[in-house]
Amino acid sequence: MASSVLETAKKAKNASYLIAKADTNTKNQALYYIASMLEKKAKEIIEANKKDIREAKGLTKAMIDRLTLNENRIGEMAKGIREIISLNDPVGEITKMWKRPNGLLVGKMRIPLGVIGIIYEARPNVTADAAALCIKSGNAVILRGGKEAFHSNKVIVGIIGEALEKVGLPKEIVQLVPVKEREAMLELLKLEEYIDVIIPRGGEGLIRFVVENSKIPVIKHYKGVCHIFVDDSADIDMAINICFNAKVQRPGVCNAMETLLVHKDIAETFLPPMAEKYTKAGVELRGCDRTRKIIKGIKKAKEADYGYEFLDLILAIKIVDHIDSAIEHINKYGSLHTESIITQNYSNAQKFLKEVNSSTVLVNASTRFSDGFQLGLGAEIGISTTKLHAFGPMGLEELTTTKFIIYGNGQVRE
Amino acid sequence: MASSVLETAKKAKNASYLIAKADTNTKNQALYYIASMLEKKAKEIIEANKKDIREAKGLTKAMIDRLTLNENRIGEMAKGIREIISLNDPVGEITKMWKRPNGLLVGKMRIPLGVIGIIYEARPNVTADAAALCIKSGNAVILRGGKEAFHSNKVIVGIIGEALEKVGLPKEIVQLVPVKEREAMLELLKLEEYIDVIIPRGGEGLIRFVVENSKIPVIKHYKGVCHIFVDDSADIDMAINICFNAKVQRPGVCNAMETLLVHKDIAETFLPPMAEKYTKAGVELRGCDRTRKIIKGIKKAKEADYGYEFLDLILAIKIVDHIDSAIEHINKYGSLHTESIITQNYSNAQKFLKEVNSSTVLVNASTRFSDGFQLGLGAEIGISTTKLHAFGPMGLEELTTTKFIIYGNGQVRE
Numbered sequence: 001m002a003s004s005v006l007e008t009a010k011k012a013k014n015a016s017y018l019i020a021k022a023d024t025n026t027k028n029q030a031l032y033y034i035a036s037m038l039e040k041k042a043k044e045i046i047e048a049n050k051k052d053i054r055e056a057k058g059l060t061k062a063m064i065d066r067l068t069l070n071e072n073r074i075g076e077m078a079k080g081i082r083e084i085i086s087l088n089d090p091v092g093e094i095t096k097m098w099k100r101p102n103g104l105l106v107g108k109m110r111i112p113l114g115v116i117g118i119i120y121e122a123r124p125n126v127t128a129d130a131a132a133l134c135i136k137s138g139n140a141v142i143l144r145g146g147k148e149a150f151h152s153n154k155v156i157v158g159i160i161g162e163a164l165e166k167v168g169l170p171k172e173i174v175q176l177v178p179v180k181e182r183e184a185m186l187e188l189l190k191l192e193e194y195i196d197v198i199i200p201r202g203g204e205g206l207i208r209f210v211v212e213n214s215k216i217p218v219i220k221h222y223k224g225v226c227h228i229f230v231d232d233s234a235d236i237d238m239a240i241n242i243c244f245n246a247k248v249q250r251p252g253v254c255n256a257m258e259t260l261l262v263h264k265d266i267a268e269t270f271l272p273p274m275a276e277k278y279t280k281a282g283v284e285l286r287g288c289d290r291t292r293k294i295i296k297g298i299k300k301a302k303e304a305d306y307g308y309e310f311l312d313l314i315l316a317i318k319i320v321d322h323i324d325s326a327i328e329h330i331n332k333y334g335s336l337h338t339e340s341i342i343t344q345n346y347s348n349a350q351k352f353l354k355e356v357n358s359s360t361v362l363v364n365a366s367t368r369f370s371d372g373f374q375l376g377l378g379a380e381i382g383i384s385t386t387k388l389h390a391f392g393p394m395g396l397e398e399l400t401t402t403k404f405i406i407y408g409n410g411q412v413r414e
Numbered sequence: 415m416a417s418s419v420l421e422t423a424k425k426a427k428n429a430s431y432l433i434a435k436a437d438t439n440t441k442n443q444a445l446y447y448i449a450s451m452l453e454k455k456a457k458e459i460i461e462a463n464k465k466d467i468r469e470a471k472g473l474t475k476a477m478i479d480r481l482t483l484n485e486n487r488i489g490e491m492a493k494g495i496r497e498i499i500s501l502n503d504p505v506g507e508i509t510k511m512w513k514r515p516n517g518l519l520v521g522k523m524r525i526p527l528g529v530i531g532i533i534y535e536a537r538p539n540v541t542a543d544a545a546a547l548c549i550k551s552g553n554a555v556i557l558r559g560g561k562e563a564f565h566s567n568k569v570i571v572g573i574i575g576e577a578l579e580k581v582g583l584p585k586e587i588v589q590l591v592p593v594k595e596r597e598a599m600l601e602l603l604k605l606e607e608y609i610d611v612i613i614p615r616g617g618e619g620l621i622r623f624v625v626e627n628s629k630i631p632v633i634k635h636y637k638g639v640c641h642i643f644v645d646d647s648a649d650i651d652m653a654i655n656i657c658f659n660a661k662v663q664r665p666g667v668c669n670a671m672e673t674l675l676v677h678k679d680i681a682e683t684f685l686p687p688m689a690e691k692y693t694k695a696g697v698e699l700r701g702c703d704r705t706r707k708i709i710k711g712i713k714k715a716k717e718a719d720y721g722y723e724f725l726d727l728i729l730a731i732k733i734v735d736h737i738d739s740a741i742e743h744i745n746k747y748g749s750l751h752t753e754s755i756i757t758q759n760y761s762n763a764q765k766f767l768k769e770v771n772s773s774t775v776l777v778n779a780s781t782r783f784s785d786g787f788q789l790g791l792g793a794e795i796g797i798s799t800t801k802l803h804a805f806g807p808m809g810l811e812e813l814t815t816t817k818f819i820i821y822g823n824g825q826v827r828e
Contacts, residue, residue: 017745021769092768098790104779106789111771113801196801217631217802238824245826331431353819354506355435357525365518365822374827375520375818376512387527387610388631389803391815401805404789405767408779410652412659413788 004178005187008142009194012115015172016140020112024089026167027135031085033163035078038128041159042074048151049124056148059122067122067149077128080379084132087378090397091138094405105407110400112138114196117188118381119210121202122146127156131174133381135164137399142195144177144185146202189214201382219394221385223309224254224337226367229326229352231343232265238364239342240274245366246340248281252311254383255338255360255370259306259316261326264290267319271295283313290319307333323348327355334358336385338370359385359392418592419601422556423608426529429586430554434526438503440581441549445499447577449492452542455573456488462565463538470562473536481536481563491542494793498546501792504811505552508819516825522816526552528610530813531602532795533624535616536560541570545588547795549578551813556609558591558599560616603628615796633808635799637723638668638751640781643740643766645757646679652778653756654688659780660754662695666725668797669752669774669784673720673730675740678704681733685709697727704733721747737762741769748772750799752784773799773806 019027038045049069056067090110097107116139118130127145134141145153153176161171177184189198192215200210204222211218228246230239246257262270267290275295278285285291286301295317305316306329320326323341330339340362341352349363360370370393372380377395384390390398433441452459463483470481504524511521530553532544541559548555559567567590575585591598603612606629614624618636625632642660644653660671676684681704689709692699699705700715709731719730720743734740737755744753754776755766763777774784784807786794791809798804804812 017769017771020771100788100790104783109767111801111805114771211629215625217800219802235824241824242826249827349821353523355431357431357434357528358817360818360820362820363822365820365825366827368827369518369820369822369825370818374514375820376514386631387525387815388633389815391525392818401801401803403772404774404784404806406774406776406779406783406789407763408777408783410649410655411779411783412656413663413780413782 003187005184006191008175008178009115009188009191011172012140012142012175013194015170016112016115018170019135019140019173020091020114020138022138022169026169027089027138028085030135030163030167030169031081031132033166034128034132034160035081037159037163038074038078038081038156041155042071045069045074045152045155046071048155051151052149056122059148063122067124069124069152073125077125080129081132084136084379087136087396089136090400095402102411103409104411107405108402109405110397111403112400115140115142115194116399117142117144117195117198117216119144119185119198119200119202119206120146121206122148124149124152124156126201127153128160129379130381131157131160133379133396133399135173137396139399140173142175142177142188144188147180150180186213189216192216199382219382219384219386219389221254221335221337221383223335224256224383225258225307225309225333225335226255226338226370227259227261227330227334228257228340228342228367229261229323230263230266230270231323231341231345231348232263233345233348234266234270234342235344236266236270236273239270240277242340242342242364242366243274244277244281246368247278247283247315248313249366249368251313254309255367256311257315257367258308258310259318259333261329262291262317262319263323263326264319264321267291268294278315281313283315285315285317287317288319291317307335309335323351327352330356330358336387337383338362338367340365340367359383417601419598420605422589422592423529423602423605425586426554426556426589427608429584430526430529432584433549433554433587434505434528434552436552436583440583441503441552442499444549444577444581444583445495445546447580448542448546448574449495451573451577452488452492452495452570455569456485459483459488459566459569460485462569465565466563470536473562477536477562481538483538483566487539491539494543495546498550498793501550501810503550504814509816517823518825519821521819523819524811524814525817526814529554529556529608531556531558531609531612531630533558533599533612533614533616533620534560535620536562538563538566538570540615541567542574543793544795545571545574547793547810547813549587551810553813554587556589556591556602558602561594564594600627603630606630613796633796633798633800633803635668635751635797637749638670638797639672639721639723639747639749640669640752640784641673641675641744641748642671642754642756642781643675643737643744644677644680644684645737645755645759645762646677647759647762648680648684648756649758650680650684650687653684654691656754656756656778656780657688658691658695660782661692661697661729662727663780663782665727668723669781670725671729671781672722672724673732673747675743676705676731676733677737677740678733678735681705681708685731692729695727697729699729699731701731702733705731721749723749737765741766744770744772750801751797752776752781754779754781773797
């Protein structure tokens with residue numbers, strides 16, 4: 001007997017051919033139905049969600065919060081889907097075209113990846129979001145959400161299936177892994193014949209588990225250890241404003257700053273007012289020896305504090321001699337996520353942009369902009385720190401690849 | 415004691431930062447030196463190569479041929495490198511740039527992948543070719559060629575190192591795995607902290623071994639089962655010419671045609687002269703029942719003949735009712751490599767280009783054009799049939815990814 005996970009994968013593969021060739025209007029119409037039906041059936045979703053919450057065991061308060069759906073949050077889900085309707089359809093776009101001496105016209109055409117497996121935690125809003133991105137980009141998707149959200153996800157995926165069938169597409173374009181057990185995820189990760197890519201979203205533990213066990217290519221990011229380097233020529237007010245925003249505005253997310261690097265020649269002017277502002281906001285500072293001579297009474301930063309993702313109101317600070325030392329520090333301790341330089345020096349701005357190999361590199365702006373919506377990609381499916389396929393925030397375009405298309409008129413190889 | 419493979423990987427990582435920021439002139443100068451020194455030291459290379467050939471055990475004649483270097487082949491290697499000098503440097507190119515409402519300028523800049531591991535068989539010419547592509551695209555590379563070519567590879571990599579040092583770059587940009595044993599390859603495949611991507615080149619067995627054992631993302635192609643579909647509206651002369659070329663011009667390569675699909679309404683006109691031409695050239699035909707009614711006396715194609723990579727003068731033929739049946743057949747039996755349609759029908763040409771999801775799709779041209787040189791990419795490092803990162807022939811551009819770069823003037827997140 002074929003397992004239900006294998007059956008799911010086979011159905012997804014077959015459905016992928018149909019969503020790949022669906023036209024933009026059909027896909028948008030399906031998304032439109034999904035958004036309205038989510039709102040209309042909000043009560044049904046909330047009931048299933050309550051069941052999930054009753055049955056959930058051992059979840060922290062924050063996890064329960066992320067699991068919980070209410071009218072408001074369902075409205076947000078619908079709104080997110082309507083935003084995806086307004087984005088350009090990447091499928092079929094010819095990104096380049098050139099002519100060969102023998103008259104062949106060679107082009108690159110965007111095509112969907114095929115079947116995408118998304119593995120995430122108990123956050124039922126991700127279900128609608130991820131499904132909508134995959135539909136718009138012409139992909140079939142297999143969703144494996146945290147088992148604590150199983151009932152909620154089942155209702156949401158049921159609604160999506162209804163909407164797909166309403167426009168003449170098979171409901172198997174969006175499927176949920178049909179069993180709760182972890183074995184189902186393990187089995188999924190071996191089906192390289194049917195699934196083209198796995199995108200895990202969640203904590204580092206989940207992601208490492210997926211990478212260790214997958215035979216399918218994985219697009220991932222482990223963590224975000226973001227740096228800001230305040231160069232000696234920085235505008236002090238701008239530096240304070242940006243560094244405050246990057247640490248304090250939302251400390252628990254992957255694009256918040258975790259380590260602040262300061263040029264030695266600006267440290268004595270910049271650090272005291274910066275520290276005062278941080279301290280008022282409740283930020284715990286941990287500095288190198290030179291920092292602690294300027295900001296008295298703060299903790300000493302241990303080696304392990306550099307490169308650590310605090311996700312909290314804690315900041316490591318280090319004074320460096322030169323932009324090159326800052327770049328070296330980032331190469332050594334960074335996570336290839338997001339780094340920013342605050343500077344008025346033209347050459348240093350260009351040098352930083354060129355030599356820092358993180359997925360997003362900024363000049364004079366907050367690391368918090370490293371995000372699909374903020375960069376204008378529209379919704380994002382995640383952020384990649386794997387230097388392959390997509391690097392940085394991933395939107396619709398990153399859910400496609402390109403194939404070569406060639407118009408000939410009888411050419412053969414000599 | 416750290417193993418020598420781990421040491422090699424660490425050195426490659428450090429060297430990768432330096433080649434990533436090297437300017438185009440420096441890289442071209444290094445390539446120029448490599449090409450001339452290969453020619454100047456041809457005798458030394460040939461001596462090492464003779465030693466390899468003496469020590470080689472259990473190789474077929476074809477393998478010995480691929481292993482063998484002579485003045486002529488070394489000249490070809492140098493010529494290939496000079497061609498790479500003439501190609502555009504992809505590193506640093508801004509592929510897009512747009513402005514956000516808050517004034518942020520957001521762009522995508524091409525960057526090298528970092529450290530590339532290339533695993534290949536005993537073909538020492540690949541050593542120079544792959545190293546040159548990696549240098550030009552700003553990557554460090556670890557080469558693991560077939561152990562039978564160890565002495566030849568050692569001399570060639572020695573020459574490359576000398577050339578790199580002549581222009582002030584570290585020789586560790588191009589390294590050979592320092593031990594012959596297969597364990598060295600296994601160890602290499604686990605070093606995801608230091609190596610960004612693995613590109614295996616060779617037979618399906620080698621590639622499957624790499625995929626099974628690698629923790630590092632792998633860009634690969636298993637095989638090329640290429641199809642041509644002769645539509646009912648095809649120009650008969652053009653169809654015969656192209657189908658002959660695709661099968662006969664070089665049958666042993668991955669972009670040769672393996673299965674010919676023929677529309678039922680053209681089969682009786684097209685197949686007899688086509689079969690005559692194939693038979694004269696010594697091609698063995700294996701047909702479906704309908705085909706065998708038109709071409710008498712040929713073998714029956716078994717189920718296993720469809721989707722098989724003959725790499726030889728053998729061709730499977732099938733008559734289909736409609737373009738949709740042809741596309742279905744390709745989806746079922748193809749390898750996502752290269753397919754071509756011969757047609758004069760506008761809608762069918764566009765439909766085939768859109769719905770066939772192989773990495774290269776042609777209209778009215780031979781499958782043999784699926785090749786980096788032929789498509790105008792310049793040299794190629796391989797062909798990817800993994801629908802991720804790069805799909806199809808891979809040139810310099812495909813050895814890079816993009817990062818987001820952002821010019822701000824003080825922006826923070828609200």
